[in-house]
Amino acid sequence: MDVIIIGGGVSGLSAAMYLGRFRRQVLVVDGGKPANRFTHASHSFFTRDGIAPGELLAIGREQLAKYDTVELKNGEVTSIVEDAGRFTVTLADGSQYQTGKVLLATGLKDGLPAIAGIEPLWGKSVFSCPFCDGWEHRDQPVVIVANAEAAFHVAKLLRVLTADLVICTNEPAEFDAEQAAKLKEHGIRVIETPIARFDAEGEQLTQIVFKDGSVLPRTTAFIRTWLMQPNSLAELLGCETDEHDMITIDSGGRTSVKGVYAAGDLTGQARQVVNATHQGAWAGIAINNDLIAEQW
Numbered sequence: 001m002d003v004i005i006i007g008g009g010v011s012g013l014s015a016a017m018y019l020g021r022f023r024r025q026v027l028v029v030d031g032g033k034p035a036n037r038f039t040h041a042s043h044s045f046f047t048r049d050g051i052a053p054g055e056l057l058a059i060g061r062e063q064l065a066k067y068d069t070v071e072l073k074n075g076e077v078t079s080i081v082e083d084a085g086r087f088t089v090t091l092a093d094g095s096q097y098q099t100g101k102v103l104l105a106t107g108l109k110d111g112l113p114a115i116a117g118i119e120p121l122w123g124k125s126v127f128s129c130p131f132c133d134g135w136e137h138r139d140q141p142v143v144i145v146a147n148a149e150a151a152f153h154v155a156k157l158l159r160v161l162t163a164d165l166v167i168c169t170n171e172p173a174e175f176d177a178e179q180a181a182k183l184k185e186h187g188i189r190v191i192e193t194p195i196a197r198f199d200a201e202g203e204q205l206t207q208i209v210f211k212d213g214s215v216l217p218r219t220t221a222f223i224r225t226w227l228m229q230p231n232s233l234a235e236l237l238g239c240e241t242d243e244h245d246m247i248t249i250d251s252g253g254r255t256s257v258k259g260v261y262a263a264g265d266l267t268g269q270a271r272q273v274v275n276a277t278h279q280g281a282w283a284g285i286a287i288n289n290d291l292i293a294e295q296w
Contacts (some may be wrong), residue, residue, distance in 0.1 A: 001025050001097055003287055004089050004144040006077050006233065007105035010273055011264030011280030013060040015103055018284030020067030024291065027097055029089070031076045034134070035107045035265065036273075038123030043132050056273070062163065064172045080233055085137060085259060101287050104234060104255075104262040105280060108271075113145060113170070117198035118223070124203035125250045126221045130157040137220040138162055143208055145195070146224035148174040152183070155220055159186050168208060170195050191216065229266060244268055252286025253279060261287055 006011045008030025018100040019026045036042060044047055047223050048056060063071050076092040080102060089097045110128070112118055118126055127133040138161040147169040148175055158165055167173075167183070167190045175183065175190070183190060193210040198221070200206055208216040229235075229245060240256035241246045246268025253261040263279040265271050 001027055001099040003027075003101040003103060004029065004087070004097055004099040005103040005105055005231060006089075007103075007107060007264070008032075008061075008072060009057065009105060009107055009264060009276065010060065011055065011105065011107075011276040011283070012105035013064060014277045014280030015105065015263060015284035015287070016064055016070050017060075017067070017287055018281055020064060020070040022288050023069050024288060026070045027099070028070065028072045029075050029077055029091065030072065031106075032074055035110060035155060036123070039127075039133075041122065042273050043135070045277075077231075077233060080237055082237065082257075082259070087259065089276075100239075100259060101222040101291070102260050102289065103253070103283055104229050104239075104260065104266060105264050105283075106233070106266055107276075108265045109228045109230045111228055113223055113225075115145070115170075115195050115198060117200060121198060121200055121203060121205055121221075125200070125205040125219065126198070128223055128225045130154060130161070131272070132224060134158055134161050134222075140220055141219045142165065142222065143168055143216065144222050145170060146222075147171060149179075150224045151175075152179045155183065155186075155188055155222075158222065159188065163187060166191060166218070168193075168195060168216070223277050227271075229264075229267075234262070234266070242268060251282065252289075253283030254286060254290075 003026045005028045008028050017027050022050040025034050041050045042053050078092050079090045081088045087099050087102050096204050121287050141164040142162050144151050144167045151167050169192050173190050173192050196209045196211045237257050237260050247262040247266055249262050249267050253263045255262050261283045263283040264276040
């Protein structure tokens with residue numbers, strides 16, 4: 001096997017296409033749990049704006065079918081062991097594969113605030129990215145659940161799309177004097193009262209309920225999440241990470257471990273479908289170029 005790609009999201013499939021077009025023997029192992037599976041649509045991807053994430057991946061898989069050296073396999077990688085420049089990849093079903101190149105493209109996991117009622121609404125009426133989901137909720141009553149610079153940054157973005165904007169810090173506010181003045185200037189109210197729960201009708205947020213019993217009617221929330229690596233593979237391989245636990249790569253997706261590459265969200269770059277696709281493409285090109293350099 002020339003390359004094993006772990007993760008069948010847009011970055012992994014993009015890399016597989018570039019490699020397949022050079023007749024590289026590629027195995028794509030995918031657990032079937034992309035981070036955006038919770039949302040109805042992916043946005044801002046040229047020619048595919050508003051497409052369902054599952055449909056986008058289905059198109060990619062269909063188009064890969066003509067490259068007979070690319071194999072797609074459903075499964076979970078449990079370990080990777082390197083020996084003398086070769087990697088043995090073991091799956092949960094016990095099967096093993098050997099390769100000279102590994103591409104990590106498993107994305108990230110979202111950690112949600114510990115607020116009752118938030119999980120069923122995630123990706124439906126609760127979001128994290130104004131670029132991904134702000135437009136669909138323009139001119140609606142929106143709440144930002146965050147504090148300090150994170151809340152201020154999102155407020156500046158969303159204020160372009162709606163004038164009915166409230167920040168709930170869920171704790172004492174940490175805005176500096178200039179930020180507080182700007183929020184007031186733009187009519188953005190700040191509520192520090194701790195949140196008890198999110199109320200909803202089905203998947204539609206209806207109101208924020210605070211611990212003092214007061215309520216705030218809202219139809220959309222933008223929250224601050226924290227991002228986590230979905231597995232320990234990079235750590236097991238010894239890949240260098242930054243202060244945010246994101247995998248460090250060069251412009252071709254090469255990690256600090258020879259023969260190991262990474263692409264997409266797990267590298268900490270802009271978390272957008274179009275960027276993950278771009279990174280996967282460049283990783284595929286880099287892997288192919290490195291294989292040619294070794295062969296020649």
